[in-house]
Amino acid sequence: xxxxxxxxxxxxxxxxxxxxxxxxxxxxxxxxxxxxxxxxxxxxxxxxxxxxxxxxxxxxxxxxxxxxxxxxxxxxxxxxxxxxxxxxxxxxxxxxxxxxxxxxxxxxxxxxxxxxxxxxxxxxxxxxxxxxxxxxxxxxxxxxxxxxxxxxxxxxxxxxxxxxxxxxxxxxxxxxxxxxxxxxxxxxxxxxxxxxxxxxxxxxxxxxxxxxxxxxxxxxxxxxxxxxxxxxxxxxxxxxxxxxxxxxxxxxxxxxxxxxxxxxxxxxxxxxxxxxxxxxxxxxxxxxxxxxxxxxxxxxxxxxxxxxxxxxxxxxxxxxxxxxxxxxxxxxxxxxxxxxxxxxxxxxxxxxxxxxxxxxxxxxxxxxxxxxxxxxxxxxxxxxxxxxxxxxxxxxxxxxxxxxxxxxxxxxxxxxxxxxxxxxxxxxxxxxxxxxxxxxxxxxxxxxxxxxxxxxxxxxxxxxxxx
Numbered sequence: 001x002x003x004x005x006x007x008x009x010x011x012x013x014x015x016x017x018x019x020x021x022x023x024x025x026x027x028x029x030x031x032x033x034x035x036x037x038x039x040x041x042x043x044x045x046x047x048x049x050x051x052x053x054x055x056x057x058x059x060x061x062x063x064x065x066x067x068x069x070x071x072x073x074x075x076x077x078x079x080x081x082x083x084x085x086x087x088x089x090x091x092x093x094x095x096x097x098x099x100x101x102x103x104x105x106x107x108x109x110x111x112x113x114x115x116x117x118x119x120x121x122x123x124x125x126x127x128x129x130x131x132x133x134x135x136x137x138x139x140x141x142x143x144x145x146x147x148x149x150x151x152x153x154x155x156x157x158x159x160x161x162x163x164x165x166x167x168x169x170x171x172x173x174x175x176x177x178x179x180x181x182x183x184x185x186x187x188x189x190x191x192x193x194x195x196x197x198x199x200x201x202x203x204x205x206x207x208x209x210x211x212x213x214x215x216x217x218x219x220x221x222x223x224x225x226x227x228x229x230x231x232x233x234x235x236x237x238x239x240x241x242x243x244x245x246x247x248x249x250x251x252x253x254x255x256x257x258x259x260x261x262x263x264x265x266x267x268x269x270x271x272x273x274x275x276x277x278x279x280x281x282x283x284x285x286x287x288x289x290x291x292x293x294x295x296x297x298x299x300x301x302x303x304x305x306x307x308x309x310x311x312x313x314x315x316x317x318x319x320x321x322x323x324x325x326x327x328x329x330x331x332x333x334x335x336x337x338x339x340x341x342x343x344x345x346x347x348x349x350x351x352x353x354x355x356x357x358x359x360x361x362x363x364x365x366x367x368x369x370x371x372x373x374x375x376x377x378x379x380x381x382x383x384x385x386x387x388x389x390x391x392x393x394x395x396x397x398x399x400x401x402x403x404x405x406x407x408x409x410x411x412x413x414x415x416x417x418x419x420x421x422x423x424x425x426x427x428x429x430x431x432x433x434x435x436x437x438x439x440x441x442x443x444x445x446x447x448x449x450x451x452x453x454x455x456x457x458x459x460x461x462x463x464x465x466x467x
Contacts, residue, residue: 002056003067006353008135012058012066014356014403018233020105022112023139024398025146025412026098026239026421027128028121030391032154037119037126040388041082044115047161050074053136054163058108066135071111078110079163085120094121095237098129102398102423103235112136113163125393130162139378139397139410150385150392158388222286222369226279227270227407229428230365236424239396240436241417242443250446256326262377262418263289263329264322265446266409267311269438270373275314276434284324285311286371288402307332308351308371318442318449359403373407374399380414396421407432 004012011021031037052070059069085093097118106112112133119126132142148165222228242265250261267285274280287309310328312321355370378397385392396419397410406425411418420439424432 003065004135009066010353010356011133011135014360015105016360017105018231019359019401019403020103020233021134021400022106022131023134023142023400024102024129024131025142026396026398027387028393029126029128029387030393031124031126032390036388036390037117040126041080041117043158043388044080044117044161045076047164048076050163051165054111054113056136057111074111079114081114081116083116083118085118088122089120090122094118094127098237099235101129101131102237103233106131106133134400139376139399143378143380143412147381150381150387152383152385154386154389154391156386222371223281223283224369225274225281225285225372226277226428227372228369228404229406229425230404231401231406231425232427234426236422236426236429236432237398238422238433238436239420240440241394241419242440244413244416244418246443246447247418250450253450254322256322257329259289259377260322260326260329262411263287263309263311263325263375264318265439265442266375267321267325268318268442268445269435271314272438272442273435280314282314284313285373287311288371288374290376318446319453322446355402355404364404369404371405373405373409374402375409377411380412382415384415394419398423401425
């Protein structure tokens with residue numbers, strides 16, 4: 001039996017019907033034959049061996065702190081579901097079905113994951129929607145597990161289902177002793193980080209009186225917007241894509257990271273949405289976004305920490321907006337490293353746990369907003385992948401809504417496309433699907449503005465030479 005970490009436990013303890021704490025992923029597949037869905041479903045049902053975290057059930061012992069209890073056998077009928085849209089339903093029917101699935105809180109009496117096989121789409125496409133509780137896996141882990149099931153070779157031998165993959169771990173000869181050792185080691189490490197955490201907290205307080213001292217956003221100072229309405233259970237699910245080549249060109253031309261370009265175009269789209277709904281924001285929006293904490297020479301695959309990032313101002317032109325976000329993002333990363341990534345991560349964990357607690361107490365609409373929304377970008381396969389011999393056309397992620405927030409934007413790169421998944425509260429943002437074309441237009445506007453700035457600089461240089 002394994003105890004949940006603080007942040008994973010908070011996803012369980014503070015979950016409500018209005019804020020279910022699961023993430024999801026949509027895979028659109030182009031079948032290679034008419035009976036593809038039947039064969040795929042039969043194959044999945046035959047994958048009875050289940051590894052962690054897919055064989056774990058929540059258990060509440062003394063003190064009501066949650067832990068994971070391993071279940072020896074699973075009934076896959078409780079986790080695998082099949083749907084058929086009527087009359088070759090289009091994207092609208094698929095959207096409605098996904099909204100119903102994503103809105104529903106998961107049953108805690110069984111392992112917290114589901115896989116939905118959806119047929120009857122236009123052009124005979126097949127959709128697979130995977131849903132898993134955030135306490136079991138975040139977007140990065142779910143992406144890694146699902147990618148193991150995908151193949152780069154259409155003729156490769158069929159791989160097991162994603163729930164059969166798990167990193168091999170050697171069992172400890174004395175689990176109780178190992179648990180005690182891990183707890184003591186973690187406690188010792190956290191005590192060592194207390195001075196750094198105190199310095200970081202002190203700097204945040206100092207910024208309240210001296211704004212120029214830091215670019216770190218102070219929690220509970222974000223302007224409350226349409227994106228900060230307390231969510232209800234019903235969700236809006238919508239998706240789209242951007243050409244990754246365009247984003248990479250902007251990144252190479254400006255020196256901005258992919259994430260910084262993504263933030264800039266999302267920020268422009270968000271401000272346009274607020275303006276068109278006659279609720280413009282006078283202050284920069286504040287987003288929670290994973291920040292890459294890898295230093296020079298760091299060989300780890302992933303080392304991210306959720307951070308509050310102040311975006312651009314409403315009146316910024318596209319290039320100015322990108323510049324502001326680049327400065328903000330890089331100074332936050334620099335300051336985080338100066339205080340140690342662990343202390344910075346601890347502050348982020350405490351902030352997010354506090355947000356969940358405030359929501360559980362029903363205070364999320366009464367207190368100032370910690371942030372306006374979550375924007376995250378998960379890297380995926382660069383080349384085309386196949387599932388059971390069929391071509392995968394897109395992979396799109398969808399995430400959760402935190403208390404006091406009615407919008408989440410998650411992106412996933414795959415085969416030259418940046419796929420955008422938006423989850424929103426239906427009662428607050430019923431027309432959140434407008435954000436997809438807004439984001440696309442913001443990318444075009446940034447490209448044109450960079451071209452105009454470049455031409456203007458070239459003309460200035462030419463005029464200097466003529467003089």
